[in-house]
Amino acid sequence: MSRIGKKPVTIPSGVTITVGTDNVVTVKGPKGELKQAIDRDIKVEIKDGALEISRPTDQIRHRAMHGLYRALIGNMVTGVTEGYKKQLELVGVGYKASNQGNLLDLALGYSHNIVFEVPKELKVTTSQEKGQNPMIIFESIDKQLIGQVCAKIRSLRKPEPYKGKGVKFAGEVLRRKAGKSAGK
Numbered sequence: 001m002s003r004i005g006k007k008p009v010t011i012p013s014g015v016t017i018t019v020g021t022d023n024v025v026t027v028k029g030p031k032g033e034l035k036q037a038i039d040r041d042i043k044v045e046i047k048d049g050a051l052e053i054s055r056p057t058d059q060i061r062h063r064a065m066h067g068l069y070r071a072l073i074g075n076m077v078t079g080v081t082e083g084y085k086k087q088l089e090l091v092g093v094g095y096k097a098s099n100q101g102n103l104l105d106l107a108l109g110y111s112h113n114i115v116f117e118v119p120k121e122l123k124v125t126t127s128q129e130k131g132q133n134p135m136i137i138f139e140s141i142d143k144q145l146i147g148q149v150c151a152k153i154r155s156l157r158k159p160e161p162y163k164g165k166g167v168k169f170a171g172e173v174l175r176r177k178a179g180k181s182a183g184k
Helices: 060-082 144-154
Strands: 014-020 024-029 032-037 045-046 050-054 085-090 095-102 103-107 114-117 123-127 135-140 168-169
Touching: 014 045, 014 103, 024 060, 032 095, 032 103, 045 135, 060 144, 095 123, 095 135, 103 144, 135 144, 144 168
Parallel strands: none
Antiparallel strands: 014 024, 024 032, 045 050, 085 135, 085 168, 095 103, 103 114, 123 135
């Protein structure tokens, strides 16, 4: 059995989970509402304050989906109760970030600024403190969406291994390389 799939998802107070007839799980909480379509083979049941997920057979496909859907529903419950927060750090001379609503304006060392439209489900803030690198802070209830947007922004200028310049996650440890050694 899947160790993750066997674990029930505890439902905290203030959160309601409903399973529709078309196998769509809806999670409502104090921060918002999320929906996830579940494969028709996977069974989702609510028993005494916890959500249990079961699979019909031990096929590889069923075993994979068993743990996947349990993790997705667990992330949804965490999202509507606590929410998720990710921070990106811009390392480099002249690298800047500013936002107006959900439009993010990035200066990443190219000949032009990059204007990135952030989905309306995310809350974005930028900060520039003296002596610190510029930061972009994302907050959302959807873990999947926040990760996807952060990965897309990071891909605009990945951190390079020699000086570490680029867009990186706050707290990310980069593998650095030594530069050229001196001539003679």
